[in-house]
Amino acid sequence: MSQHHDEPQSPIKTPKQLILAVIFAFLVPIFAIALLVRNVGTNPRDGAGTNAMGEQAVAERLRPVGQVLIKLEGGPLKTGEQVFQAQCSACHAAGLLGAPKFGDAAAWGPRLGQGFAALVNSALKGKGNMGPQGGGDHSDLEIARAVAHMANAGGGKFEEPKAPEGAASAAN
Numbered sequence: 001m002s003q004h005h006d007e008p009q010s011p012i013k014t015p016k017q018l019i020l021a022v023i024f025a026f027l028v029p030i031f032a033i034a035l036l037v038r039n040v041g042t043n044p045r046d047g048a049g050t051n052a053m054g055e056q057a058v059a060e061r062l063r064p065v066g067q068v069l070i071k072l073e074g075g076p077l078k079t080g081e082q083v084f085q086a087q088c089s090a091c092h093a094a095g096l097l098g099a100p101k102f103g104d105a106a107a108w109g110p111r112l113g114q115g116f117a118a119l120v121n122s123a124l125k126g127k128g129n130m131g132p133q134g135g136g137d138h139s140d141l142e143i144a145r146a147v148a149h150m151a152n153a154g155g156g157k158f159e160e161p162k163a164p165e166g167a168a169s170a171a172n
């Protein structure tokens with residue numbers, strides 16, 4: 001009776017096969033890790049100076065697809081127009097519920113006189129039929145930008161507040 005017969009069946013029969021198996025056992029994981037590292041590393045399509053690997057950008061990409069509402073503190077700052085389209089136009093585009101209509105200088109004229117800060121304050125805290133932030137969930141700066149966008153369309157001459165130095169902005 002040969003000494004091999006009692007052993008569990010193994011594809012490794014000769015010392016040469018054993019050496020090959022050991023080499024493969026090392027090489028395969030290393031190859032897999034190398035592939036993973038390459039995929040996680042910098043994306044060559046994003047040139048120097050972009051914020052592609054910034055914490056925000058990465059979090060943005062990793063976030064679950066099904067998530068509907070997310071507020072990234074300090075995420076890319078929306079422009080006044082973007083906030084307006086997303087949040088304010090519901091009432092202000094048509095002038096619903098007594099809202100001063102977008103682009104209606106007669107409706108905005110008397111309100112502009114109280115100054116930008118007061119208008120922003122109304123938008124942040126709510127006024128009359130308008131809830132705080134117009135019911136939305138934006139940063140204060142984004143709301144201020146939306147106010148400038150709307151007020152200027154109604155005859156105001158406010159400067160849309162800029163993104164803080166170094167902050168990512170969707171568009172300035």
Ligand code: HEC
Binds near residue numbers: 083098118120127
């Ligand atoms: C649910 C409807 C609604 C939405 C959404 C809404 N507003 Fe208003 N808004 C109003 C109404 C109504 C008024 C008039 C309030 C009053 O004077 O009683 C108003 C007034 C304002 C005024 C003038 C405040 C003043 O002191 O005269 C500003 C500025 C303003 N809204 C900004 C915004 C911005 C910015 C957004 C989006 C982030 C927004 N609103 C979204 C209904 C809305």
